[in-house]
Amino acid sequence: MNEPIRRLSVLVLLLFLTLMVSASWLQFAKAGQLGDDPRNVRTLYRQFGSFRGPIIVDGQAVVSSVPVDDPFNYQRTYLDGPLYAPLTGYYSIGPGRSGLEATENALLDGSADALFWTRLGNLFAGQEQEGASVELTIDATVQRAAYDALGDNRGAVVALDPRTGAILAMVSKPSYDPTTLAVHSSSEANRIYSSLVADQTDPLINRAIGGDTYAPGSTFKLIVAAAALDSGYGPDTLVYAPQELALPGTTATIQNYGGERCGASDNIPLIDALRVSCNTAFADLAMRLGWGVIERTAAKFGWEQSLNIPLSVTPSRLPDNPNNPQIAQSGIGQFDVRATPLQMAMVASAIANGGVLMKPYLVSTVRDPDLKVIEHTSPEVFSSSLSPDTAGALNAMMQAVVSDGTGSNAQIAGITVAGKTGTSETGADTAPHTWFIAFAPANDPVVAVAVLIENGGDLGNEATGGRVSAPIAKAVIQAAIDRAAGG
Amino acid sequence: MATVLEVSVRVGRRSEAVLLAIACAIAIAARAFVDANAGPGIGPSLAVYAVAVIAIAAAAHVVIRLKAPDADPVLLPAVFALNGLGLAMIHRIDFAYLASGRETHFAQTQTLWALIGIVGALVLVAVLPDHRLLRRYTYTAGAVGLVGLLLPLAPVIGREVNGARIWVGLFGRSFQPGEFAKIAFVIFFAGYLVSHRDTLALAGPKVLGIRLPRPRDLGPILVVWAAALLVQVAERDLGASLLFFGLFVAMLYVATQRISWVIVGMGLFAVGAVVAGTLFSHVGARYDAWLHALDAEVYDSGRSYQLVQGLFGMASGGLFGTGLGDGSPALVPYAESDFIMASLGEELGLTGFMAILALYLVVVQRALRAAIGVRDGFGKLVAAGLGFAMALQLFVVVGGVTRVIPLTGLTTPFLAYGGSSMIANWLAIALLLRVSDAARAGAADSARAKQVAR
Numbered sequence: 055m056n057e058p059i060r061r062l063s064v065l066v067l068l069l070f071l072t073l074m075v076s077a078s079w080l081q082f083a084k085a086g087q088l089g090d091d092p093r094n095v096r097t098l099y100r101q102f103g104s105f106r107g108p109i110i111v112d113g114q115a116v117v118s119s120v121p122v123d124d125p126f127n128y129q130r131t132y133l134d135g136p137l138y139a140p141l142t143g144y145y146s147i148g149p150g151r152s153g154l155e156a157t158e159n160a161l162l163d164g165s166a167d168a169l170f171w172t173r174l175g176n177l178f179a180g181q182e183q184e185g186a187s188v189e190l191t192i193d194a195t196v197q198r199a200a201y202d203a204l205g206d207n208r209g210a211v212v213a214l215d216p217r218t219g220a221i222l223a224m225v226s227k228p229s230y231d232p233t234t235l236a237v238h239s240s241s242e243a244n245r246i247y248s249s250l251v252a253d254q255t256d257p258l259i260n261r262a263i264g265g266d267t268y269a270p271g272s273t274f275k276l277i278v279a280a281a282a283l284d285s286g287y288g289p290d291t292l293v294y295a296p297q298e299l300a301l302p303g304t305t306a307t308i309q310n311y312g313g314e315r316c317g318a319s320d321n322i323p324l325i326d327a328l329r330v331s332c333n334t335a336f337a338d339l340a341m342r343l344g345w346g347v348i349e350r351t352a353a354k355f356g357w358e359q360s361l362n363i364p365l366s367v368t369p370s371r372l373p374d375n376p377n378n379p380q381i382a383q384s385g386i387g388q389f390d391v392r393a394t395p396l397q398m399a400m401v402a403s404a405i406a407n408g409g410v411l412m413k414p415y416l417v418s419t420v421r422d423p424d425l426k427v428i429e430h431t432s433p434e435v436f437s438s439s440l441s442p443d444t445a446g447a448l449n450a451m452m453q454a455v456v457s458d459g460t461g462s463n464a465q466i467a468g469i470t471v472a473g474k475t476g477t478s479e480t481g482a483d484t485a486p487h488t489w490f491i492a493f494a495p496a497n498d499p500v501v502a503v504a505v506l507i508e509n510g511g512d513l514g515n516e517a518t519g520g521r522v523s524a525p526i527a528k529a530v531i532q533a534a535i536d537r538a539a540g541g
Numbered sequence: 542m543a544t545v546l547e548v549s550v551r552v553g554r555r556s557e558a559v560l561l562a563i564a565c566a567i568a569i570a571a572r573a574f575v576d577a578n579a580g581p582g583i584g585p586s587l588a589v590y591a592v593a594v595i596a597i598a599a600a601a602h603v604v605i606r607l608k609a610p611d612a613d614p615v616l617l618p619a620v621f622a623l624n625g626l627g628l629a630m631i632h633r634i635d636f637a638y639l640a641s642g643r644e645t646h647f648a649q650t651q652t653l654w655a656l657i658g659i660v661g662a663l664v665l666v667a668v669l670p671d672h673r674l675l676r677r678y679t680y681t682a683g684a685v686g687l688v689g690l691l692l693p694l695a696p697v698i699g700r701e702v703n704g705a706r707i708w709v710g711l712f713g714r715s716f717q718p719g720e721f722a723k724i725a726f727v728i729f730f731a732g733y734l735v736s737h738r739d740t741l742a743l744a745g746p747k748v749l750g751i752r753l754p755r756p757r758d759l760g761p762i763l764v765v766w767a768a769a770l771l772v773q774v775a776e777r778d779l780g781a782s783l784l785f786f787g788l789f790v791a792m793l794y795v796a797t798q799r800i801s802w803v804i805v806g807m808g809l810f811a812v813g814a815v816v817a818g819t820l821f822s823h824v825g826a827r828y829d830a831w832l833h834a835l836d837a838e839v840y841d842s843g844r845s846y847q848l849v850q851g852l853f854g855m856a857s858g859g860l861f862g863t864g865l866g867d868g869s870p871a872l873v874p875y876a877e878s879d880f881i882m883a884s885l886g887e888e889l890g891l892t893g894f895m896a897i898l899a900l901y902l903v904v905v906q907r908a909l910r911a912a913i914g915v916r917d918g919f920g921k922l923v924a925a926g927l928g929f930a931m932a933l934q935l936f937v938v939v940g941g942v943t944r945v946i947p948l949t950g951l952t953t954p955f956l957a958y959g960g961s962s963m964i965a966n967w968l969a970i971a972l973l974l975r976v977s978d979a980a981r982a983g984a985a986d987s988a989r990a991k992q993v994a995r
Contacts, residue, residue: 055921056913058795062925063909066932070902073936074895076943080855081891088856093840093849096857096869125640125869 098147098240103127107162107185107423109142109154112194115187117142117155117232126238135231137201140210140260141192141224141365141416144232148243153260154188154416155232157364161186161420161429168420168428184423191220191418191431196501199533200225203526209507210261210395213530216403216493216502218433219412221363222534223503224396226261228253261506263367267392268506271478272331272460272519273489274387276401276448278340279328281351283444285343289325289451295335296320301379308337308382311477311518328451329459331475333386340385341378348385354439355411356400357393363416370397387478398476399504400436402491405448406472406499409440453496461490463524466532470496473527475519485510490523494531501534503527553614554606560618561598568594568625571865575629578866579636590652594625597659604663605974608670613911613977619903620955620970624655626897627956629865630877630885637871647877647958654960658967665971672975676919679732686725689718690772705950706776719781720952720965723788723930724972730789731922734796738918742797777823780937780949786810787933792926796918831947847874851883851942855894862890877958879950882942897956898939905932908973914980924976927969 080088089097103126108115116138119128130145132138143153151159160166164173164185176183193213200211200223213223234246250258259266282291295316299308316322316332327335340348352372353359361367373380373390383389396414404411413436420429440448452472455461461473476489488510493502505527510517569591576583598621605612632648639645669675675682692709693699700708700715708715734741741759766789770782790806817824826844834845834852850873858868870876870884877884886894908928912921934951941948952962 055795055798055918055925058798059909059912059921059925062791062795062929063906066902066905066909066929069932069936070898070905072945073898073939073943076940076945077855077886077891077894077898080852080943081858081886081894082860085856085859088853091835091853094853094857095872096853099869100857123640 095240099125101163102130102145102147102238104163105184105423106130106145107164107187109138109158109162110187110189111138111192111197114194124238129238130232130236132232132236135233136229137197137225138192139229139232140226140262141190142232144235146232146235146243146247147238148235148240149247152258153365154190157362157366158188158417158420161188164423169422172422172424186423186428187421187425188417189419189421190416191215191222192224192416193222193534193537195537196223196530196533197225199223200526200530201227203529204505204507207507207522207526208255208261208509209505209523211503211505211526211530212262212395212399213501213503213534214399214403214412214414216406216412216499219403219414219436220418220433221414221416222501223530224260224262224416226259228255228257230257260365261508262395263363263365264394267368267370267394267397268487268489268508269389269391269478269480270387270393270398271476271487271489272333272336272387273398273401273474273476273491273504274391274393275328275331275336275385276405276452276474276491277352277355278336278343278348278385279324279451280405280440280444280448281343281347282324282339283447284351284441285347287324289447290323292321293324293327293335294320294338295322295327295332296338297334299334299337299382301337301382302341303377304379306379308333308386310334325451325454328474329454331455331460336385337382340381345373345376345381345384348381351439354437355404356397356436361414363396363414365416367396368394370394387476395504395506397504398489398491398506399502402474402493402504403502404439405445405452406493406502407445408442409438409445411436411439449496452492456492460518460520461492461524463520464490464492464528464531466494466528466535469494469531469535471528471531472496472499473524475524477518480509485513485515485517488517488519488522490519490527492524492527492531494535500538501531503530503534505530554602554610557605557614557617558602560615561602561621564618564621564625565591565594565598567622568629571626571629572632574865575633575636578864579633580866597656601659601663604667608667609974609978611978611982612666612974613907613981615903616907616970616974616977619900619907620967623897623900623904623955624659626885627881627953628652628655630870630881630888630956631958633866633888634870634877634884636866637869637876641871645877650960651958651963654963655967657960658964661964662967662971662974665968666974669971669975672920672923672972672979673917675728675923675972676732676735679729679736682725682732683729686722686729687768687772689722689725690768690776692718693776694772705778707778707781714960717952717959717961719778720959720961721968723781723784724927724965724969726785727788727792727923727926727930730792731919731926734792735918735922738796741793742799774817778950779824779827780934780941780951783810783937783949784930784934784951786813788926788930791929791933792922795912795922795925827947827949831944834944847880848942848944848948850874851880852944854880854883854887855943858887858890858894860891862886862888862893864888878952879938879957880942881953881957882939885956898935901931901935901954904970905929905935907977911973911977911980915976916980920976920979924973924980927973931966931969 106119109117116133120131122129143155145151145155162185164183196213204227211225230250235243237243297315310333316330357370357372360369370393373384380389384391413434415431422428449472456464456471456473460475464471464473471494473492478487488507491504493499505523507522631651635645635648693706698709700710702708707717707719709718793802818828830845833839834848839845854873865888868887870887873880905928908924912924938951938953940946952959954966
């Protein structure tokens with residue numbers, strides 16, 4: 055009977071060999087594919103189970119990973135969630151990640167190349183992988199002031215340091231609390247996410263940079279004015295400012311706010327046209343200058359360019375080959391001209407900084423787990439938008455807007471504020487979006503700000519940039535200047 | 542002969558002691574890792590455990606030395622190591638369940654079963670001086686096996702767990718008599734086949750080139766075997782019916798040396814598998830869950846959930862595993878029993894998985910070697926049957942977990958949580974030790990005789 059037993063033992067060997075091959079197939083050849091399967095919660099455990107670096111504002115961690123006693127080991131928590139959500143985004147086992155949690159993921163989870171030596175050290179020390187901490191340029195006081203000033207309005211506020219491009223505040227409302235999405239139940243996280251997506255007020259969208267862009271309305275007159283000044287105009291050059299401007303080749307006309315006249319005569323100085331935000335004057339001026347000049351000027355401020363701060367910014371748009379009536383409409387920031395609030399803050403910033411536009415940025419410093427600096431953002435010039443003379447002239451004209459024009463609601467005692475209002479029509483039945491962009495102090499600016507309120511906020515159809523947005527800008531500027539003086 | 546004193550035959554008791562020490566070290570170290578990584582840290586309970594493990598290993602060694610001095614020295618340490626790894630893993634899974642809010646004491650219970658199993662095995666080695674004595678109980682064993690299989694179908698004491706009616710409830714405890722029936726049937730098959738092998742192999746009409754045995758020779762064994770299969774099909778115990786079928790064919794082959802039986806057996810099996818898949822919806826569902834495990838539809842219906850979670854677990858273990866206590870084995874339903882190999886694969890990696898398979902391979906090959914070495918046909922059939930049964934059982938359960946074959950419920954010997962399986966497998970090891978002792982005693986005797994002649 056020995057021969058069959060020997061054969062049996064060969065069969066046994068084959069059976070075991072089959073098992074060994076199948077185990078190798080699973081644990082080696084197919085391991086990656088099975089690991090990437092979205093149904094494999096272990097991959098989530100591993101991803102979410104290591105210490106993720108914090109996001110820091112003004113020395114305080116607004117996003118941090120707190121140790122907890124569950125399979126994920128750490129709970130991502132968001133301090134003042136709604137205040138910072140448009141920046142931080144969320145980190146969820148359900149919908150994934152967004153905002154800085156997404157763009158800075160490699161640094162936060164420690165997988166970035168910059169952290170290679172840290173990883174190696176941890177490996178030898180037998181420690182788990184740790185992420186870097188990401189410090190933001192945001193000033194907590196200014197951010198809070200902007201958030202509070204915005205109240206229950208739908209809209210956005212952006213504040214920049216015009217000298218560096220550092221983003222001091224970026225608020226978008228309505229917002230949401232990322233903590234609710236960080237719950238360790240994918241079904242619960244997905245349920246909350248679905249309700250946020252379904253919300254008509256779009257709380258997940260960072261209105262300051264993303265998703266919708268808005269017609270800039272009269273704030274775009276600064277671009278036209280800049281183009282005019284660069285083309286030889288001066289603040290006192292008289293421009294044609296009729297009560298009603300007929301658009302060539304059509305029966306349509308352009309009127310001023312409330313159908314009023316802009317001045318005593320039909321020809322007024324450019325500075326006055328900007329001060330009272332004269333529509334007919336800038337529509338006519340745009341047609342006289344021609345679209346090419348305006349387009350080039352706008353491009354220097356950032357229109358039609360993508361930008362990462364490192365959050366991805368939706369490019370602001372200009373119309374393509376507009377005809378004369380369309381140029382007239384575009385000259386007052388209507389028709390197909392679109393801008394993000396960040397874009398308009400960049401306009402204010404460039405004028406404030408003597409014509410030099412600094413590249414906006416949100417992350418100042420990245421530190422490894424041992425607090426050693428591994429990345430530090432140095433201010434960069436985005437473009438030299440304007441000649442110093444043009445910038446100086448625009449500065450003076452914007453001061454007039456606040457001291458004696460449509461932007462008087464932004465006046466601050468003892469501080470010269472330069473600003474420009476905007477009220478952009480959104481359609482026959484909907485209230486206008488209101489804008490205010492400004493910087494201060496005018497002679498040595500430390501802050502440039504843009505405020506957008508969707509559909510006029512509380513005032514609805516009665517809303518103008520000066521009435522709705524200027525007071526908010528004022529509060530933000532006040533906070534920024536207090537901080538600059540205190541710090 | 543009384544003057545013979547110089548006898549230096551290597552029977553390997555010393556090697557066994559060394560290997561046992563290594564097995565103890567593995568068992569204790571594995572539990573220490575679990576306590577450190579998943580539990581409250583290394584504490585006094587580990588010391589108690591270590592002392593107990595070493596004491597039981599020493600006791601086993603002494604009993605073998607006294608009662609089966611020529612037994613295979615590798616068998617016991619290999620099983621000890623497997624048993625130790627299984628206990629550590631179950632201990633680890635207790636912690637995993639505790640972390641998810643479910644308090645279990647599987648390890649405590651399993652340790653008790655292992656103790657009973659080892660003591661039972663040692664007692665069997667001690668009270669059974671010769672395996673051939675069992676041949677007297679050939680038909681008794683067959684009857685015991687059948688009754689054991691039938692018990693779960695009985696009213697009052699029969700229990701159905703997870704769709705399989707293979708349990709018996711007695712004195713507040715549940716047993717799987719099928720685990721013991723396996724051993725009883727090996728004894729019955731061996732005893733019957735060894736008596737009838739000549740007539741089975743040589744007498745009877747020839748059909749299509751295959752010599753069929755006479756019905757009166759094959760009859761009794763065929764009846765018992767068919768009854769066993771029918772019972773298991775009725776109990777929905779797919780894995781066990783597969784195991785019994787394979788075991789029977791293999792033992793028939795060993796007894797008659799006729800490969801045609803294997804071919805006929807495999808053909809019958811293929812027909813049976815197809816028919817069962819078509820006739821019984823639960824069998825068809827198993828095929829479906831196997832072939833289309835990762836399909837969203839099958840997975841979402843829950844049919845392949847356990848299998849796929851096991852695959853995910855093993856995949857996440859990779860080459861070297863997450864480390865004992867650092868994985869998430871409790872995500873797989875029945876991680877402590879049906880899917881303990883997936884749990885081990887996850888935390889010990891492919892390396893550990895291979896090592897465990899190698900340990901089993903050693904046990905099985907040692908059993909087959911004992912079968913070759915022993916002189917009596919009954920012993921050969923018992924050892925070959927027990928060895929092959931373990932190999933086949935492991936293939937069915939691990940093949941199911943690693944998706945080589947459809948998933949069926951069978952226990953993983955010495956590893957999976959469950960008292961019946963633990964005790965029955967230890968008794969099987971006792972029989973193997975006994976047969977190997979007889980096999981090697983012959984060789985040792987002739988070696989002694991040679992020395993005497995010198």
